[in-house]
Amino acid sequence: MNEESNHICVCICTYRRPELLKRLLDSLRDQDTGGLFTYSIVVSDNDSARSAEAVAAEFARSSSVGIRYCAEPQRSVSLTRNRAIENARGDFIAFLDDDEFTTKDWLRTLFRACSERDVAGVLGPVESHFDQAPPDWVVKGHFYQHSVSPTGSVVSWTKARTGNVLFKKAILPQNELAFRPQFRGGGADQDFFRRMIEQGHVFVWCEEAVAYEVVPPVRWKRSFMLRRALLRGGATPLHPTFGARDIVKSMVAVPAYVFALPFAFVLGHHRFMSLMIKLCDHLGRLLACVGIRPIKVAYVTE
Secondary structure: OOHHHOEEEEEEEEOOOHHHHHHHHHHOOOOOOOOOOEEEEEEEEOOOOOOOHHHHHHHHHHOOOEEEEEEOOOOOHHHHHHHHHHOOOOOEEEEEEOOEEEOOOHHHHHHHHHHHHOOOEEEOOEEEEOOOOOOHHHHHHOOOOOOOOOOOOEOOHHHOOOOEEEEEHHHOOOOOOOOOOOOOOOOHHHHHHHHHHHOOOOEEEOOOOOEEEEOOHHHHOHHHHHHHHHHHHHHHHHOOOOOHHHHHHHHHHHHHHHHHHHHHHHHOHHHHHHHHHHHHHHHHHHHHHOOOOOOOOOOOOO
């Protein structure tokens, strides 16, 4: 492999977070390619007011890294990801969230892991970054601590997401959308990886390819955490693997968690909130099964 035959497009989906987007773009300004590849950036804006356009334009004026801006006016993270893919060129696609930022060797580390192991794609860890010190109960509850795995381990679709990933563009489906829009606020990334893995594509973990997620104070709000859990739970029944066993599990879990809440409260607020989030996940599933959508929006932002 050489630089001329390998080009990576870093896709960023964004919604009304221009300051965080600027931080991310700055971290991508001088990626160390090691002479192995070239790269460019696509910013896919899900804001009909095009709030990210000025940030992308400023980056284009001040950086030698190619950048393309596109907009998806319909509120949908899936359609926004698909729009990014439509505008991506090259042999590989990487995805980052707009509230993340990277180190200078992030992209090279992902690329080398993918090439050396000859796999369809590589996922890396996302570590939380707090610009302001969070409350003690947020730290104790590990609410923004992501799972890790040994480098080289195969990633299952249940553990996969688009927050820090590189994959070969050739694996993308030709006759269907990569990310299905029926997954309103979450779950489309897992659905994508499930379909790709069922087709025989292998994704592995690279512990060294770290991205950092900015966790602002709004995400410490209890209402934010619970509403996001309801939205996430409501997307679960859309997966083809969801069945009667999952419904029964949630029917048992909801009353059990309700019963346990007073005891969790005594043990500490972090345990109480952890249980409340699990309760809302299961409640969201059950409500979705009977056609009730307690969270009407596509994103929970506050």
